[in-house]
Amino acid sequence: MSNIAFIGGVVETPAYFDNDILNIDLLILRKDLNKVERLTVITNNNEAIAKAVREINEGDYFLTTNAHIMTKTYLRTKELECSECYNTEYKKVKSERTEVIFNDFSILKFEGDMPEGINKVFLEGNVCSDLNYRDKDGKSYCKYKLAVNQKVFDTKAEYPYIVTFGKDAELSKTYLKKNSRVFIEGSIQQRDIRQSEPFRCDACGVEAVKKIPNIVREIITSNVLFLDKDKSDDK
Template identity: 30%
Template sequence: MQGLNKVTLIGNLGKDPEVKMLEGGIALAKFPLATGESYKDSEGVKQTQTEWHNIIVWRSLAEIAGKYLKKGSSIYLEGKIKTRSYDDKDGNKKYVTEIIADNFIMLGKPSSDRANINETI
């Protein structure tokens, strides 16, 4: 049986996307995305929990993210979850879980810069 690796998030950027151009002119963008959920605790007091997600975007979508997304931007995104490992400077194995986005939609009121986004895609 095959599995399904699908993530759907709606949240706000924690900082501006960091865009890098790799060999061959391939764009890569990284940014943190905050999602929140609210509930009432046993005493009826509203509690809010924020979860932070490490987002990775590739190619033309990365270029669009770098041009139009800013800290605080609200987006809907779809992608897959991926965990990778690396060794830190002391030789300890570290793990990072990231969301590899393959699609996003900017939410909220369009800014003047993105008014003509369809012309640039």
């Protein structure tokens, strides 16, 4: 079974804790895409935390070849403020997010220009949602959820969203359906989004749609292997 992540980038801010989990914000220079990506990696490994507190400084190059993705469920607090009477309400909602978990790392010092980053993920699993396929202006897009088990017959799984473009998206539409097995090579994309939330003020009754900030992470594919393709061809 595959659930492996290789991540390398420059530490953007000092490491910080969220409850008992250590967070590290990275800047990853993707020369293949000609852009700098932001990605947060986390750990609750006591040895990794102690090492990070001792060794990691802002501006260092952080490298881990001992990481994997995990789907975490947590309670998120939405802050909703009325634009008329300024009454503020707080709403707790259950959310799910893909996290990058590391268990060990190396720190490299550098001078001069930002070094090239590393953002590689290798996953094997079964499609566990309907495919969201679109073809607009000749640009194909396909998104689905993947169940990634840690080992054979393991009932626990992680559930990242997979996004493919172009030819891989077209092939995904042809060869994939629920329970299809697939091997993914790709990278983790972290995006800041604003989700629409219907709101009715308890104080003055005004109704509105609020935009609530959130973070999503998806796996953007660079290579897809359709492991059930031969079976499909035989039918």
